[in-house]
Amino acid sequence: MFTPRLLRRPAQRTVLLLATMLALAGLSTSIQAQSSSSYPAKPVRLIIPFPPGGPADVLGRAIAQRLSQKWAQPVVVDNKGGANTLIAAQEAARAAPDGYTLFMPLDSTYTMNPALYSRLPYDPIKDFASISIVARQSLVLTATDRTTFKTVTDLVTAARADPGGINYGSSTTSTQLAGELFTRQTGTKLVQVPYRGASEVVKGMHSGDVQVSFDGIAANVPHIRTGKIRALATTGPTRSAALPDVPTLAEAGLKGYELVMWNALSAPAGTPKAIIDKINKDVIEIVQRKDVKDQLLIFGLETAGTSPEEMNETIQRETAKYAPLIKELGLKLD
Template identity: 35%
Template sequence: MRRRTFMAAAALAGIAAPAAAQAYPARPVRIVVPFGPGTATDTIARTVGAHVSMRTGQPVIIDNKPGAEGQIGAQAAASAAADGYTLFITTQTTQAINPHVYSSLPYDPVKSFTPVAGLSLGAQIVMVRNELPARSIAELIALARAKPGTLSFGSGNGSSRGGAELFKIMAKVDLLGVPYKSQPQAISDLLGGRIDIIFSDFVTGLPPVRDGRARGLAVTSRERLPGLADYPTIQESGVPDYEMWAWTGCYAPAGTPRPVVDRLNGLIRDAMASDAYLNLTRTSFGTPFPGTPEDLAAFQARETAKWQQIVEAAGMKEP
């Protein structure tokens, strides 16, 4: 009798998991973004969230928690219930760079999360304040070498800082780094003349370049970007082999049931095929990279190994 009861319970459990996934979501979903409103990650999260909400009929709430290079948001997402109702849309800042920069973190980039789906890959634009007498990467390098340690670059996330630090190494220049809570704050200070240089995503960086409030010098991709052909790459501007890409992915707290993760993966991949998302990636010069949870886990592992080398070479490690 006990054996039959156990087998019946096991069978019911096997049925319950897919049924729960089919019913998911049955209430509002929260997406934690570790950067401020108006950032590239925030824009992606809002676009994906709007589509998921439309498909499921449930509200999707964007919860911005900027600060500490994404650590505040990462900790909040990691400590949430593993039920699929809290998601974490983030970048290599929290998932691949921070573990090499900081001796301790309030979360584990691998153990604290379940990968759900990749979202986007995107290059950066190198921009300077209009008053800086540099109209090309070659002129920027010459100016930095003439005044070592005096030109400043701002960064509101690890991707932005990493792009500048990699440039410092490969161009053999000495620049002063200035950290910000969020990338839009760094952009604001560049426009106000308080810092000299920013390596920025296109969502926050391109508008002030296009309207003349800042000067764009180059892009960080290996080849020139369609639609931005007037901007050379850094490597063709005198820094051979330079290349920098930022990426965005979606995670859930560790322990989230696999049927729910699969349901989320399907919803997100559907969102990435929507006109709104494709238009966003086109206008922000990004590339969607959908895939399975395993694809994102493997990609994150490769990125973590790459960033370990960059952080060590650049001396980015914090005490």
């Protein structure tokens, strides 16, 4: 009888341990379910890393307004512009992980800033929980009516004949990288002229300081319509719904060329998965509405709506794509 007793005690302990683990798992699931079903029980803050009025702000407010209606709780937009989105990202990273602070980063917040800064006040992976990529936008390669460029081929031919003789305007790291990818793939040399914003790039185009530009679609559409600026190509994998008659750079002969900017929704790391899943489901439903699509298309934004997993994969893929190029070019924003 002695041996069976020795065998029985460990077995009893194992059973007790398993029972405890199952009970804790059940309790955790129950708590998450309760937090999800009652969420939100108070106002939610949405941090946008840009000042009011721009495409990112319009996107954030469009989503916030409809989430407020859906949740019967205010979703309050908090504009925290400046420092290439660092100020807003740092504040969002430090917020309580309870679902009551959300953050709308730009792609570069997670994929480019780590290579642009020696020290970041946040960790793109450890400090945030992905919710969804909510909108994407292609950039547009344009030329002024002062030039003879009507196609990408025209530009490439002229640039090869006069290396360094053509200036291109850009206003962000993303638009500068678009130009660098273009020159590398075409074997040309264009001179980059940096500007503070898209409207300043347009002014540079009109004044003749730059002949071409890589920039956002929204700021250029009015001038494309008047003919003062010509749209040569867009940078996405497919044509932009905002400029459906304009070919992509891939269609224009640059096979594999792709650069797309995106806006997403995140929460502080540690936010319960049940809450993340609820927000994801509700946001995807909102961005698929026709009125939302139409409202945002004016700004060149095309609504998306991905899973958290798809967003994480995009961050990893694009970080691997852009970080070596940023390092090679010696770009730093410290």
